[in-house]
Amino acid sequence: MRTKLTVERFIEALRLGLTGPPALAFVPAACLSAFWLGGEVALMGTALGLPLIYAVLGKSHNQVLTAKAAGSRPSGSVPPDTFMDEMQAIRFQAEKTGQNAACVAFSIDDYADILGLHGPAAASHVAVQFSDRVLSTIRTQDLFSQVSQNRFLIGLTPSAQLDLEACVQMSGRVQTTLEEPFLLNGASVYLSCSIGFCLLSGLPDGSAEDWTDAAAAALSEAQRNGPSTIRAYSSETRRRTLVRANLRRDFVAALESSEIRPWFQPQISTDTGDITGFEALARWEHPTKGIMGPQVFLPFAEQADLMERFGQVIRHHAFAAMHEWDSAGAIIPRIGVNFSSDELRNPGLIDRLKWELDQFDLTPDRLAVEVLETVFSKRPDDVITRNVTGLAALGCCIDLDDFGTGHASIASIKRFDVSRIKIDRAFVTKSDRDPSQQQLVSAILTMAERLNLETLAEGVETAGEHALMAQLGADHVQGFGVGKPMPFEKTLDWIAAHRVKLKGAPKIGRKTG
Numbered sequence: 025m026r027t028k029l030t031v032e033r034f035i036e037a038l039r040l041g042l043t044g045p046p047a048l049a050f051v052p053a054a055c056l057s058a059f060w061l062g063g064e065v066a067l068m069g070t071a072l073g074l075p076l077i078y079a080v081l082g083k084s085h086n087q088v089l090t091a092k093a094a095g096s097r098p099s100g101s102v103p104p105d106t107f108m109d110e111m112q113a114i115r116f117q118a119e120k121t122g123q124n125a126a127c128v129a130f131s132i133d134d135y136a137d138i139l140g141l142h143g144p145a146a147a148s149h150v151a152v153q154f155s156d157r158v159l160s161t162i163r164t165q166d167l168f169s170q171v172s173q174n175r176f177l178i179g180l181t182p183s184a185q186l187d188l189e190a191c192v193q194m195s196g197r198v199q200t201t202l203e204e205p206f207l208l209n210g211a212s213v214y215l216s217c218s219i220g221f222c223l224l225s226g227l228p229d230g231s232a233e234d235w236t237d238a239a240a241a242a243l244s245e246a247q248r249n250g251p252s253t254i255r256a257y258s259s260e261t262r263r264r265t266l267v268r269a270n271l272r273r274d275f276v277a278a279l280e281s282s283e284i285r286p287w288f289q290p291q292i293s294t295d296t297g298d299i300t301g302f303e304a305l306a307r308w309e310h311p312t313k314g315i316m317g318p319q320v321f322l323p324f325a326e327q328a329d330l331m332e333r334f335g336q337v338i339r340h341h342a343f344a345a346m347h348e349w350d351s352a353g354a355i356i357p358r359i360g361v362n363f364s365s366d367e368l369r370n371p372g373l374i375d376r377l378k379w380e381l382d383q384f385d386l387t388p389d390r391l392a393v394e395v396l397e398t399v400f401s402k403r404p405d406d407v408i409t410r411n412v413t414g415l416a417a418l419g420c421c422i423d424l425d426d427f428g429t430g431h432a433s434i435a436s437i438k439r440f441d442v443s444r445i446k447i448d449r450a451f452v453t454k455s456d457r458d459p460s461q462q463q464l465v466s467a468i469l470t471m472a473e474r475l476n477l478e479t480l481a482e483g484v485e486t487a488g489e490h491a492l493m494a495q496l497g498a499d500h501v502q503g504f505g506v507g508k509p510m511p512f513e514k515t516l517d518w519i520a521a522h523r524v525k526l527k528g529a530p531k532i533g534r535k536t537g
Contacts, residue, residue: 124224150206150213238262284309358389485504
């Protein structure tokens with residue numbers, strides 16, 4: 025890296041020497057010397073070659089000056105390519121003067137919600153207003169650029185006073201610009217933003233791209249720690265970024281090698297105790313890091329646009345398990361599989377799903393399509409609506425997952441032909457000891473009964489919770505108190521053991537009146 029930096033400095037010095045005004049004074053002398061030494065041929069070569077050399081070496085230097093020459097810095101943001109050129113110039117200037125500079129990356133929190141609730145035009149309007157507010161908080165000599173729909177960069181030019189505290193204060197000012205509400209369709213919307221920055225002193229080696237990447241890594245770190253967070257780039261940030269990059273690379277390979285596959289958690293009837301289904305829960309069986317849950321690796325799938333491929337892999341293993349259970353005589357009525365928003369936005373989803381079911385000789389009614397409540401509460405687009413209603417018409421069971429956390433309306437539950445709601449574990453936990461929890465669960469179950477919906481209580485961990493869910497009227501239960509998620513190889517033994525245990529077991533009666 026140091027060798028690369030030294031070469032860059034040499035090239036920059038050569039550019040300045042050969043493309044600056046002083047170099048023009050040597051052109052006549054160079055031509056005359058060429059004529060004395062080589063005659064007319066050398067004269068012609070020198071006369072034609074020097075302008076070419078001047079143009080090539082001066083190209084990138086002129087690009088660096090483009091933004092200044094056009095006067096675009098004080099009046100607005102510069103394009104991303106100009107920003108990168110200018111950041112390279114800032115780096116050289118800082119090294120020459122011994123002062124510090126910084127690159128700041130930031131994005132609006134919950135921008136996807138704005139996009140989903142208000143549409144692309146409103147989201148773009150917010151981004152434009154936000155850009156204007158940020159420009160009013162930075163110095164005229166600083167740089168600003170919008171590099172993607174919801175990713176912005178600031179380049180702080182060299183200053184003797186620029187340090188960690190100054191960057192934090194500047195980041196705070198940017199966040200303060202969002203405290204004033206934005207007007208969208210006549211309504212006030214309150215927003216926040218996450219910020220990551222990298223001081224040049226914290227990244228002494230590297231190119232302008234390395235510098236912006238470091239700021240982006242700090243921003244990602246801020247976003248993982250909640251909204252309206254500020255983080256500075258450090259060696260620890262770099263270490264964690266490398267770990268995540270390696271995991272992302274391994275994730276792609278793991279999809280193809282079956283390291284990522286579903287584990288199965290049983291669901292049972294509260295009336296009979298019979299197994300009514302399994303939910304397919306993704307697990308990564310990493311050769312060195314052990315078993316990892318989806319909260320670890322799903323962000324990599326989303327960032328790499330691999331959610332559809334991930335969903336296909338999980339369904340393939342889930343349907344293969346159903347086929348194996350059927351062959352072994354352990355008939356499982358239904359398999360629950362989670363579907364992401366990315367999958368539900370695919371216009372060809374239903375046709376593909378028909379083919380996948382046919383491949384394993386399964387009928388659609390044996391698939392429970394699990395959709396998060398937040399998908400329904402964010403005013404889904406037409407493709408999602410058509411796919412969910414189309415899957416219901418095909419005969420699939422539509423499960424509304426994590427019910428009670430996403431504020432889905434009753435109208436959307438009916439519109440999407442939901443056939444079962446899964447009560448979130450937050451309402452089930454300690455419900456046998458907390459009267460307020462019991463009231464919430466009872467209200468949900470009463471609503472479901474009036475809407476003629478099946479119900480499943482998630483996160484049942486104790487016998488008391490299990491008994492209460494049965495007494496209150498939940499149709500099915502699922503959780504560690506019933507059975508932990510297990511690889512397919514262990515499911516047949518668990519099924520056999522559960523059915524033996526059922527013989528002679530008393531039923532749990534429901535509350536009446």
